Amino acid sequence: MKTVIHWFRRDLRVRDNVALSEAARRAEQVIPVFIFEAASRTGTDVGAARLAFLLQSVESLRQELAELGHALVIRCGPAEEILPKLAKEAGAQAVFANKRHEPCAQHRDERITSALLNAGVGFELFKDAVVWEETEILTQAGNPYTVFTPYSKAWKSKPIPSPRPKLTIRHPASRIPHLRSDTLPATPDEVGHPLLQKIPPGGELVALELLRRFMAGPVYGYGMSRNFPALDGGSNLSPHLRAGTIGIRTILAGLNKAKGKAANAEAAKSCETFLNELIWREFYTQVLHNFPRVAQGAFRPEYDRLQWSENHDHFAAWCAGRTGYPIVDGAMRCLNATGTMHNRLRMIVAMFLTKDLLLSWQWGERYFMQQLVDGDLAANNGGWQWSAGTGTDAAPYFRIFNPVSQAEKFDPGGDFARRWVPELAGFPGDLIHQPWKNLPLLEKSKYPPRIVLHEEQRLKCLALFKAVKKI
Ligand SMILES: Cc1cc2nc3c(=O)[nH]c(=O)nc-3n(C[C@H](O)[C@H](O)[C@H](O)COP(=O)(O)OP(=O)(O)OC[C@H]3O[C@@H](n4cnc5c(N)ncnc54)[C@H](O)[C@@H]3O)c2cc1C
Structure with missing residues (x-):
């Protein structure tokens, strides 16, 4: 393909990004795009703290892309209206994005598929946020797991994929059409919201540094320290996993390396406890996929x-x-x-x-x-x-x-x-x-x-x- 739009959503990073690396591999030129939509359209409430973190992460992504010679195109409005128009402006044959797992976001992706199809543009979605998704891990009877321990056993029996390569520097000779960018809304700190001073900072480089520091020591004491709020014994990676400023494969590779250096059985067990927490995340993601009714009411x-x-x-x-x-x-x-x-x-x-x-x-x-x-x-x-x-x-x-x-x-x-x-x-x-x-x-x-x-x-x-x- 000549031109592909990579639509950044919950994957605000240039490293270990499945859809982005596929776009770079299969297209001559990649147009990176971020669309700012009203939160109600994707079915999630976004408060001031998450919005601030998101906007900060988008800004950091814009800078990372600029260093690689790519200009992030920002548009505000409904994605199903923006994407077909943007594909036409850019002369793109397809839009690539990483899958989202919330039922409401998936319904929106169905609408986007038809809108793009009508415009003669392809829409490809990739598994990125989790290692195993949807019905990839089932019981022997072919049913989704509803109990964590057997699910985690099955999860651990499968091979873990390696991180995807970082987006490379754009070839200076590749001609990219000039595309207008909208201005993002003001961040809560710009409008004087009292929160922003205290929320964790966003962005891919921040996430990688958190990971590096956690794997250099705290992970070995995680089994004990994670339970005590005054100790801050967790990785603090959850906002980054949520915004996609770090890839799950990168975390698992870091963990695997740390586990190899564990000084004793206790330290190795702590690494295993941390892995279990990451698997809880995947467990609940597959529960939501297989039992979408939980978004509206009790599982029982x-x-x-x-x-x-x-x-x-x-x-x-x-x-x-x-x-x-x-x-x-x-x-x-x-x-x-x-x-x-x-x-x-x-x-x-x-x-x-x-x-x-x-x-x-x-x-x-x-x-x-x-x-x-x-x-x-x-x-x-x-x-x-x-x-x-x-x-x-x-x-x-x-x-x-x-x-x-x-x-x-x-x-x-x-x-x-x-x-x-x-x-x-x-x-x-x-x-x-x-x-x-x-x-x-x-x-x-x-x-x-x-x-x-x-x-x-x-x-x-x-x-x-x-x-x-x-x-
Ligand atoms: C009532 C309730 C609501 C929660 N809401 C959220 C939420 O909205 N978003 C969220 O990411 N986590 C949620 N959790 C899980 C957990 O509290 C957070 O993931 C964790 O506190 C994040 O801190 P950390 O990054 O230091 O985690 P760590 O202890 O370092 O764990 C590593 C990663 O594993 C994942 N993880 C850890 N525990 C869980 C868990 N129980 N379920 C699913 N994933 C887990 C997270 O992605 C986390 O970043 C909730 C838990 C409870 C009991």
Whole structure:
């Protein structure tokens, strides 16, 4: 082919990018394009934090491409209208892109296929975001897996592909038509949004540096440190996997190398634990593909009949971090301020919303999607349904986290709680997670009293689930 448009979507990088490397291999010239669309069109809520991260990553991509002699074409508007016109302007025979896995984005791709076909332009989609997708890993009976452990075993039995080569420098002699570029919307920091100072920086080079640093040491202690919010023991790669500023094959190659250098069995086991987390991501992606109904309701349909509370005051208190439970409040305030939340805390606040406040997991799922920099439909939905006990490989409904014992176990010195709940500064270490045990100090601190009592709510929650089981 003479000219191919590479349409960047959740793959904002020039290295290890399947569709981009295919375009470079099969076409004489590649036109890199980014289309900024209203979020509602792809079915995901985009809050200020994710938008800022995305725009920063696009800018970094533009610079990387410019260094390689390629000019990123930016257009704003509906992709199915823009792409056929742009293909005509550029004289392109095809548009290449990497697959997206959200049902709503896939329906849009069907519309784009017809729009391009009508214009005589091909549209090719490539598997890129995950190693194994859709129905590539099935049980012996030919069904999708709904339990993680056997899925991960099957996943590990397959070969892991190597990273794709980086886009090369454009041949100076290749003539590229001049194509207009639109200006991207203002980033939230440009309009004075308070978040941006605190959200993680975007871009491919940032992601590669995070990976390098993680694999140089922290990965060997990951098995232990990943559970403690105050330690920051994770890779922090999730926003990059979400925006595609790093390729999964690159991460796996880095992990494989690190595993080869592990000094002892414990360090090698930590590498394996990290691999399992990456497989969880693929597990939930295939769940979403094979059971798209999870985007609308419980994986176990009987749980759509749960009579959740509709207490909007409780929901507002949870969102704002004013429930009176320091670990929950610290986690929510951290989310609101940075667009990120530690995995252990996500489980604690999700359990608290569903099992203590008895509010629908879907309220929490939506709020997370709006706030998180790494908000991803498959992983978020999987995490919420796991916590609520309504999902595939879920915690059983009677396993209810106690927010105090979780806090005492995973934030033993209260370092995390103190960082995000400054009202608790005057509380001694043994009361940091139960400030209500010293009422005069609590009143002085201006920190709110508990909005519910865990032991009472736990019983109500069990009754709620049992009522559904009886029907
Ligand atoms: C209620 C709830 C909601 C969640 N929502 C999201 C979300 O919207 N987007 C998201 O990427 N993750 C989500 N997770 C999973 C997990 O919390 C984050 O992936 C993790 O905290 C990201 O930090 P990290 O990059 O340091 O992860 P690491 O611990 O370094 O793990 C490496 C990578 O593995 C993947 N991963 C790790 N744990 C999980 C998991 N349980 N499920 C799926 N993938 C995982 C992520 O891509 C992550 O970057 C959610 C979990 C829960 C309980």
